[in-house]
Amino acid sequence: MSNKIKVLIAEDMEPIRKRYVNVLNSDPNIEVIGDVATGSTACELAFSLKPDVILMDIEMESKDAGIRATGQILSKLPNVKIILLTVYEEDEMIFSAFQLGACDYILKISKNEDIINGVIGAYHNQSPIRPEIASKIRNEFKRVKTYESSFLFMLNILSTLTPRELDTLNLLINGHTKKEVCELRCVEMSTVKSQVHSILKKFKKRNISDIITTEMDRSLLETILHNYYNK
Structure with a gap:
């Protein structure tokens, strides 16, 4: 040298x-x-x-x-x-x-x-690349792959919801009851129930609480809502 x-x-x-x-x-x-x-x-x-x-x-x-x-x-x-x-x-x-x-x-x-x-x-x-690090890298690739699959799945489903359905979903996962959603959005209970039925059908879930289960899901929902209402 x-x-x-x-x-x-x-x-x-x-x-x-x-x-x-x-x-x-x-x-x-x-x-x-x-x-x-x-x-x-x-x-x-x-x-x-x-x-x-x-x-x-x-x-x-x-x-x-x-x-x-x-x-x-x-x-x-x-x-x-x-x-x-x-x-x-x-x-x-x-x-x-x-x-x-x-x-x-x-x-x-x-x-x-x-x-x-x-x-x-x-x-x-x-x-x-030491064996210990190689093992951690392999595990990280698996984690990232799982994360991306989950992210893309959630993104695809959320993109099929209407702005009103997104709004309803957001209110419900943040602890509001259907009655409160009606009052906040000034709509009839039948409208909210119809939206909830549509949301659950698209996600193939039985309960709203089963849809948004991670902080990543919540963050993605908030981002999509922000984009809808700030166009």
Whole structure:
């Protein structure tokens, strides 16, 4: 390598931080250009020094300081490689950081050679997808697929409702009785009952309470209502 890999270290435990500094500086291909103890300082230094690789402790001034710093840095410097420093391999925070764009993680008890190889691998886009992370990624894909299927199903059904049916559905799921819906909308009970029958038929449900069961459903209904009444 003609140029040294510029590394920034963010770790709130000074003995650990200094160890990383010494280990990485011992490699002729790596140069530690800064070491800090907080996520906020890591952001400031990253923006000014533009390192190639950052070793980022997950928990510093707050439990998720490293995660938040990872997101902030990658939003402005997407090409920076961020490696998480963690005590526990199964830490759920690791996956959160991977979702934000972190490329690898290193256990704090790792051997010197593993730390050096981790930095070099990240720099060359050769960081491995660990089995633990691969499993979480597969589960996340399944979750997203289920979410999208549910979302599209709900969207398709809601799009078949008339504005009045949407309005009636919204009032009922927010706790109003049919009588109150009549009073609020100034319509006859027969009209509301007809709308409820139509809504249940389209959703193939027996009760209004069975239609909107998640916050995602509720949010989608509110969005569609907003679009109808603000055209």
